[in-house]
Amino acid sequence: MAQHRLKAVIFDFDGTLAPLNLDFSFLREEVSKIALKYVSESILGSLNHYHILEMIYELEGYLGEKGKIFRKEAFSKLRELEVEAASKKSLFFYTRGVLKKLKETNIIEGIITRTCIEAVVTVFPDYKSYIQAVVTRDDVTRVKPHPEHVMKILNILNIVAEEAIVVGDHPTDIIAGNLVGMKTLGVLTGRTKREDFLKVGATYVFQDIRGLINLI
Numbered sequence: 001m002a003q004h005r006l007k008a009v010i011f012d013f014d015g016t017l018a019p020l021n022l023d024f025s026f027l028r029e030e031v032s033k034i035a036l037k038y039v040s041e042s043i044l045g046s047l048n049h050y051h052i053l054e055m056i057y058e059l060e061g062y063l064g065e066k067g068k069i070f071r072k073e074a075f076s077k078l079r080e081l082e083v084e085a086a087s088k089k090s091l092f093f094y095t096r097g098v099l100k101k102l103k104e105t106n107i108i109e110g111i112i113t114r115t116c117i118e119a120v121v122t123v124f125p126d127y128k129s130y131i132q133a134v135v136t137r138d139d140v141t142r143v144k145p146h147p148e149h150v151m152k153i154l155n156i157l158n159i160v161a162e163e164a165i166v167v168g169d170h171p172t173d174i175i176a177g178n179l180v181g182m183k184t185l186g187v188l189t190g191r192t193k194r195e196d197f198l199k200v201g202a203t204y205v206f207q208d209i210r211g212l213i214n215l216i
């Protein structure tokens with residue numbers, strides 16, 4: 001790991017530690033229904049909203065005073081749908097084994113996720129046995145790929161970026177890590193292909209998180 005020893009691993013959650021079973025188009029539709037209580041269809045259509053959370057942020061900014069109320073309502077609906085999806089899945093069968101191995105090697109472990117803590121706890125009720133900090137969308141003003149998300153967990157863990165690697169199944173994980181100078185690892189257990197991880201500059205691409213063991 002170059003000149004810096006690896007001290008911390010920051011994991012994404014869905015698609016990385018547990019299967020990804022969220023139907024993003026359905027979530028977007030549900031959030032759009034809420035958005036339409038605040039703005040017209042043409043305004044909603046004019047906002048750049050490829051990703052759901054960014055759509056919420058954009059509309060929050062557009063709405064001014066009412067923005068916070070909209071954000072709260074949208075997040076609450078998302079939470080309901082995410083917890084429902086979470087109740088239908090388990091961690092990958094190897095996840096606890098990898099986390100345990102890292103812990104035994106004195107690696108600090110954290111999670112950054114665009115979902116809510118309730119969804120994480122539903123799938124991984126014993127996360128505190130392995131994980132020292134979780135930063136969800138409710139803990140930041142802007143989620144990854146915004147660097148605020150990764151900087152927040154590095155600050156909580158008191159780790160400098162060069163001593164940490166971010167591991168995720170989506171380009172947003174890699175982009176966020178690269179922006180602050182972390183090592184980055186893409187895993188192929190979500191919906192992203194190897195070449196797409198390489199395009200955004202992932203340091204490593206492995207089949208799944210078990211590949212991490214070779215880096216410590």
Ligand SMILES: [Mg+2]
Pocket residue numbers: 012013014015016168169170190
């Ligand atoms: Mg993910």
